[in-house]
Amino acid sequence: MEADEHGKSSNSEEDIDKGRNDRVKAKGNRVVKNRQPKRRNVVVAKVGSDSDDEDAVHLIRKRMKLLDDEREKLEKLVLGDASTLLSRLGEADRKVSHAEDSGVEEEAENDSEFSDTLGEERPPAWQDADDQDIVSVEDVLRLKKTRKVPLGLKPTSDYQKYLRKKFTDVHGEPSWAKLDQKHAETVDPDLAILRSSGHMLEKPKYLSKGVLEIKKMASLNSSTRNEGIIKAVQFHPTSTVALVAGMSGIASIFQVDGSGNNKLASVRFEKFPIRCARFSPNGKEFIVGSTQQRHFYCYDMMVGTSIKIPMHHNTGLSNMSKFEISPDGKFIAVAGKFGQIHLLTGNSKEWVGTFSMNGSVETLCFSPDSKTLYSYGEQGDVYVWNVGSRRLIHKFHDEGSIKGTSLAVSPCETYIAAGSSSGVVNLYETNRALQENNPVPSKAIMNLVTSSTSVVFNHSSQILAIASDEKENAVKLVHLPSFTVFSNFPSYSAELHRIQDVAFSPNSGYLSLVNNKQTAFLFRLKHFGNY
Numbered sequence: 001m002e003a004d005e006h007g008k009s010s011n012s013e014e015d016i017d018k019g020r021n022d023r024v025k026a027k028g029n030r031v032v033k034n035r036q037p038k039r040r041n042v043v044v045a046k047v048g049s050d051s052d053d054e055d056a057v058h059l060i061r062k063r064m065k066l067l068d069d070e071r072e073k074l075e076k077l078v079l080g081d082a083s084t085l086l087s088r089l090g091e092a093d094r095k096v097s098h099a100e101d102s103g104v105e106e107e108a109e110n111d112s113e114f115s116d117t118l119g120e121e122r123p124p125a126w127q128d129a130d131d132q133d134i135v136s137v138e139d140v141l142r143l144k145k146t147r148k149v150p151l152g153l154k155p156t157s158d159y160q161k162y163l164r165k166k167f168t169d170v171h172g173e174p175s176w177a178k179l180d181q182k183h184a185e186t187v188d189p190d191l192a193i194l195r196s197s198g199h200m201l202e203k204p205k206y207l208s209k210g211v212l213e214i215k216k217m218a219s220l221n222s223s224t225r226n227e228g229i230i231k232a233v234q235f236h237p238t239s240t241v242a243l244v245a246g247m248s249g250i251a252s253i254f255q256v257d258g259s260g261n262n263k264l265a266s267v268r269f270e271k272f273p274i275r276c277a278r279f280s281p282n283g284k285e286f287i288v289g290s291t292q293q294r295h296f297y298c299y300d301m302m303v304g305t306s307i308k309i310p311m312h313h314n315t316g317l318s319n320m321s322k323f324e325i326s327p328d329g330k331f332i333a334v335a336g337k338f339g340q341i342h343l344l345t346g347n348s349k350e351w352v353g354t355f356s357m358n359g360s361v362e363t364l365c366f367s368p369d370s371k372t373l374y375s376y377g378e379q380g381d382v383y384v385w386n387v388g389s390r391r392l393i394h395k396f397h398d399e400g401s402i403k404g405t406s407l408a409v410s411p412c413e414t415y416i417a418a419g420s421s422s423g424v425v426n427l428y429e430t431n432r433a434l435q436e437n438n439p440v441p442s443k444a445i446m447n448l449v450t451s452s453t454s455v456v457f458n459h460s461s462q463i464l465a466i467a468s469d470e471k472e473n474a475v476k477l478v479h480l481p482s483f484t485v486f487s488n489f490p491s492y493s494a495e496l497h498r499i500q501d502v503a504f505s506p507n508s509g510y511l512s513l514v515n516n517k518q519t520a521f522l523f524r525l526k527h528f529g530n531y
Helices: 002-078 082-102 137-144 159-171 189-195
Strands: 214-216 230-235 241-246 250-255 263-268 274-279 285-290 295-300 305-310 323-325 331-335 340-345 351-356 361-366 372-377 381-386 391-397 404-409 415-420 425-429 443-445 454-457 463-467 475-479 499-504 510-515 520-525
Touching: 230 510, 241 274, 241 510, 250 274, 274 323, 285 323, 323 361, 331 361, 340 361, 372 404, 381 404, 404 454, 415 454, 415 463, 425 463, 454 499, 463 499
Parallel strands: 230 274, 230 499, 361 404
Antiparallel strands: 214 520, 230 241, 241 250, 250 263, 274 285, 285 295, 295 305, 323 331, 331 340, 340 351, 361 372, 372 381, 381 391, 404 415, 415 425, 425 443, 454 463, 463 475, 499 510, 510 520
16 A cells, blocks of 8 residues: 555656656747747848848949039039149139239230240251150150149140240240340340340439439448548459548558458558548559658559658659549649649659649549549639640639639549539539630539538449538539439438548449548448449
């Protein structure tokens, strides 16, 4: 009984375990069966999503390409391609710039193409097959692997002509490549100015009146200032140096550059206050004279030595404070006592003759050809002497003058300037003054109120400098032939003090004024050359 009961219970337990296992297995099978379709569905759904995205992207790209093609077609219709646009822009720029320059709008034919402006081509001396090959801009761009077309050109333009034009614009045409003007100028001369990219306006040959282009530079003697009251200044005829001499007996030579003006040499003459100093026309020596000695000095610039030369006993000279050297260097005219003018040779310094005039001799000057000597004195008469024959050939009275103080003949021999003790400077036409005894001056300059002690023409006879040593800042520059003074010189703030002497450089590039304060002012005249 018990065994049967025990066996039933065991069987029941086994049945229970078996049933549980079957349920678990069944449940597991259901889980597996349920999960597999889900995984398969997920995978299938994922693959289907990627395909749809690719189709959408492809469709979008196709539409964008169509839009780009449409846009590009419209741009070409409206603006053209890139090269055409650049050429049009270049053409527009040239039209605008031309209109601004000339003020007139004109039609331009094929402005984007380069045109050779070297004139009519002459037949070549020989034929070269390579010259027939034209290299276009498009070919060059292809070699350079770029699409950027130079402004103003087309892809079909001749690249060689473009390079030639670019070179001549920057460097100019080489002299060896220039054709004779007779052969090259076959077109309207009025169009010749359009063939050059350089300046069309040149500096005018003649000086304008009114305002003078002048600049104050460093003083000539800024490194010394030991010449005392400076009585003489002169520029060397061939070299860029200047001579400054004063009452201390020192004559200094300076390099003229406008900035440093370095001192080249200084010569001291013992107990010899220098009143007058002049370069010889050949520039090899300079001569100094004094008011207190019966001799003068000649300084040889080649050797660097000075020679003391006593006065000839026939002259009766007590000093050599006033003298002039002829432009050809053959004679030296010295103002003596009692209206006498002594003539010395330029080489040996020997006395060769004497002129005599009424009254005292106040000033002297030679004509540019050295054949005539002018003297002016206390009676207001100007004497004209022939140097070769040693004779008086003419005399005329300076209008309104009581005593003459300064005299100058223009380098072109057109004018004679005579300054008097009243400050008036009369300008005469040379031809008229040499024919009449009482000529009427072309202009009476009355800007000075004290004795006009200096009158100097520049090399081109376009400027006359007048000055007085009896009043502060008494100096003026007169424009010729208008006979008007330059309004901007001297300036209102200038402190020039009392001007003792005036000099222009050989080409009027510089003007020097020396005063009683040991200063040799230097000014740059911009209209003229460097020296």
